[in-house]
Amino acid sequence: MVISPKIRGFICTNAHPVGCAENVAQQIDFIKSQKDALNTDVTAAPKNVLVVGSSTGYGLASRITAAYGYGAKTLGLFFEKPPTEKRTGSAGFYNSAAFEAQAKADGLYVKSINGDAFSNEAKEKAIELIKADMGKIDLVVYSLASPRRTDPTDGVTYSSVLKPIGEAYTAKNMNTDTQVVGEITCEPANEQEIADTIKVMGGEDWSLWMNALSDAGVLEKGCKTVAYTYIGDKLTKPIYGHATIGKAKEHLDTTAAELNRNLDVDAHVSVLKAVVTQASSAIPVMPLYLSILFKEMKAAGTHEGCIEQLARLYKECIYSANPRLDDEQRYRVDELELLPEMQAKVEAIWPQVTTENLNELSDFAAYRSEFLRLFGFGIDGVDYGADLSPLVDVDFL
Numbered sequence: 024m025v026i027s028p029k030i031r032g033f034i035c036t037n038a039h040p041v042g043c044a045e046n047v048a049q050q051i052d053f054i055k056s057q058k059d060a061l062n063t064d065v066t067a068a069p070k071n072v073l074v075v076g077s078s079t080g081y082g083l084a085s086r087i088t089a090a091y092g093y094g095a096k097t098l099g100l101f102f103e104k105p106p107t108e109k110r111t112g113s114a115g116f117y118n119s120a121a122f123e124a125q126a127k128a129d130g131l132y133v134k135s136i137n138g139d140a141f142s143n144e145a146k147e148k149a150i151e152l153i154k155a156d157m158g159k160i161d162l163v164v165y166s167l168a169s170p171r172r173t174d175p176t177d178g179v180t181y182s183s184v185l186k187p188i189g190e191a192y193t194a195k196n197m198n199t200d201t202q203v204v205g206e207i208t209c210e211p212a213n214e215q216e217i218a219d220t221i222k223v224m225g226g227e228d229w230s231l232w233m234n235a236l237s238d239a240g241v242l243e244k245g246c247k248t249v250a251y252t253y254i255g256d257k258l259t260k261p262i263y264g265h266a267t268i269g270k271a272k273e274h275l276d277t278t279a280a281e282l283n284r285n286l287d288v289d290a291h292v293s294v295l296k297a298v299v300t301q302a303s304s305a306i307p308v309m310p311l312y313l314s315i316l317f318k319e320m321k322a323a324g325t326h327e328g329c330i331e332q333l334a335r336l337y338k339e340c341i342y343s344a345n346p347r348l349d350d351e352q353r354y355r356v357d358e359l360e361l362l363p364e365m366q367a368k369v370e371a372i373w374p375q376v377t378t379e380n381l382n383e384l385s386d387f388a389a390y391r392s393e394f395l396r397l398f399g400f401g402i403d404g405v406d407y408g409a410d411l412s413p414l415v416d417v418d419f420l
Contacts (some may be wrong), residue, residue: 024410024411024413025407025408025410025411026039026040026110026407026411026413027040028398029125029335029398030200031361032200033199033304034301034304034305034307035114035394035395035397035398035400037111037398038111038113038117038398038399039111039117039303039398039400039405039408040098040106040111040112040117040121040373040411040413040415041118041121041399041405041409042221042396042398042399042400042401042402042405042407043118043119043121043399043413044120044121044124044383044399044404045120045396045399045402045404045405046164046396047083047087047090047118047121048120048121048125049086049126049402050083050084050329050330051087051091051122051125053334054077054087054088054091054092054330054332054334055091055328057092057334057338058091058276059094059207059327059335060338061092061334061338061342062092062093062315063087067343067344068093068094068095068225068306068342068414069089069092069093069095069161069162069247070095070096070161070164071087071095071096071097071099071100071157071158071159071160071161071162071243072086072087072089072090072096072097072160072163072164072202073099073100073149073160073162073163073164074086074098074099074100074152074163074164074166075100075103075163075164075165075166075167075181075229075232076101076103076140076164076165076166076167076168076409077097077099077100077119077135077157077164077166077395078098078099078113078115078116078118078119079114079118079300079301080166080168080298080300080301080302080329080397081113081166081180081251081295081298081329081332081333082099082101082166083115083118083119083122084329084330084333085164085166085333086099086122086164086339087122087330087333088258088330088333088334089164089337090122090126090133090208091129091131091187092334092337092411093129095159095162096131096132097126097132097133097137097155098133098134098135098149098152098153098157099106099119099122099133099134099135099136100135100136100138100145100149101119101135101136101137101140101324102137102138102139102140102306103116103117103119103137105137105417106411106413106414106415107327107413107414108412108414109297109413111166111413112124112412112413112415114301114397114398114399115349116137116248116354116417117270117399118281119137119417119419120415120416120417120419123135123265123417123418123419125418132156132157134152134156134420135147135419135420136148136152136419136420137142137419137420138166139173140228141167141169141172141173141174141175141228141259142173142175143175144171145200146231146232146235146236146327148420150218150236150239150241150402152420153236153239154239154241155163156193157420158241159160159240159241159242159243159246160236160241160242160243160246161243161246161247162246162248162249162341163232163236163242163246163247163248163249164249165228165229165232165248165249165250165251166171166250166251166411167228168224168226168301168302169183169223169298170172170182170223171183172222172223172225172228174222175231181219181222181223182211182219182269183220183223183224184216184218184220184265184267184269185209185255185262185266185268185305185306185307185392186209186210186211186216186264186266186267187209187211187212187261187262187265187267188211188212188265188266188267188269189211189265190209190211190265191208191209191210191211192209192262193206193208193209193210194206194207194209194261194262194308195207195226195310195311195373195374195376196307196308196310196311197310197311197314197381197387199304199310199378199390199391201389201395202378202381203378204311204377204378204381206376207307207308207393209262209307211266211378212266213264213375214330214348216257216267217267217270220267220268220270220271221267221270221271221274223271223317224271224272225269225270225272225274225275225278226250226274226275226277226278227246227274229248229250229282230276230281231263231280231281233248233282233288234286235411237287237288237298238318239287240247242286242288242314244285244287244289245276245287245288245289246283246287246289247288247289247290247291247341247401248288248289248290248291249290249291249336249341249354250278250279250292250293251292251293252272252275252292252293252294252295252353253272253294253295253296253303254272254294254357254359254361255297255360255361256348256361256366257366257370258308258312258366258369258370258373259308259309261311262306262307262308262309263306263308265311265382268306272292273356275292276351276353278290279291279352289339291340291348291352291353291354292351292354293331293340293341293354293355293356294334294349294353294354294355294356294357295336295356295357296327296332296357296360297309297312297313297316297357297360298313298327298328298329298332298393299313299390299393299394299397300329300397301397304394309351310390311328311371311376311385311415312387313371313390314381314386314387314389314390315372315373315384315385315386316360316365316368316369316385317385317386317393318364318385318386319368319372320359320360320365321371321386321389323365325359325365325398327359328393330415333357334355334363335356336354340354340355340356340357341354347393372384399418
């Protein structure tokens with residue numbers, strides 16, 4: 024079949040296997056180019072890495088950086104849709120297939136589990152494989168992003184919401200389908216919605232993973248573990264920081280402190296910059312904010328995507344003798360986005376943007392390009408007119 028993007032709202036319902044593979048290959052090439060800078064102290068390098076949520080965005084970049092920056096063995100978990108003869112698989116499925124194929128060809132240890140990472144079964148399967156193949160894990164990356172979670176203790180499925188807290192929030196917004204700039208009003212969350220969002224997006228499952236691994240005896244002494252968050256500034260805080268997502272991310276901070284107190288681990292929340300991901304595309308305000316931010320950061324020469332951010336996170340924080348930490352002991356690599364002069368530029372442009380001048384005052388084209396890349400589309404060197412099978416060979420567990 025000839026595979027073209029099918030976009031519905033803030034998601035793309037199909038993916039291009041060759042495009043996804045090329046996207047992964049380009050990220051691998053970037054980390055290879057950074058390897059000497061990353062490997063300044065091989066004694067502190069990760070050797071056995073577990074990435075929970077490893078198929079897209081920051082999770083995928085985490086796995087690529089560990090494998091190709093440090094030669095680490097990696098075990099990845101994700102929940103992705105496989106292809107059929109008539110329908111493509113999800114982008115994360117193709118990303119993971121491409122990463123596995125390339126890593127194996129390059130002589131790296133790589134195994135992947137495709138299943139519900141929130142479940143007890145996934146944790147048990149991972150522990151069994153770690154014991155058989157890897158010994159002890161010295162880095163656990165927790166990078167799950169899901170709209171719902173079934174709690175393995177009570178079997179109840181909880182759903183998250185993207186809502187402000189306290190009062191309704193009206194803000195400028197862009198419809199990414201029509202490129203119309205208007206306003207959006209988000210009604211405030213009730214207490215149940217706040218609690219449910221914390222259940223899905225907070226640190227509870229991160230804690231369950233770390234305790235299960237510790238109880239099974241497969242964590243290296245002083246094992247490092249990170250979970251990812253975004254904070255932002257004035258324009259994004261009402262819908263992100265001072266909102267249901269923000270409450271869930273506060274729970275991550277509490278979880279990190281509990282893990283450090285109760286287990287022999289080095290746990291930190293890592294604050295990363297705003298990028299285009301499947302998750303961020305669903306958050307009101309963010310597509311327009313990102314379009315303006317990209318234009319200004321590119322002009323300043325400071326724009327970074329997921330893979331560039333992760334290279335710096337490993338080098339400057341996780342495996343640095345003097346990591347960049349804030350007062351809450353969170354790793355920070357979002358400092359270039361939050362420079363006062365950068366935020367001032369974005370805030371000055373924000374009220375001026377209209378449907379008519381969108382492409383002049385922002386870089387919506389870059390946002391659109393990054394969005395399509397998530398699904399393997401719009402990548403140079405890929406023949407999108409080719410007739411190809413959506414099926415790919417995989418060896419996922």
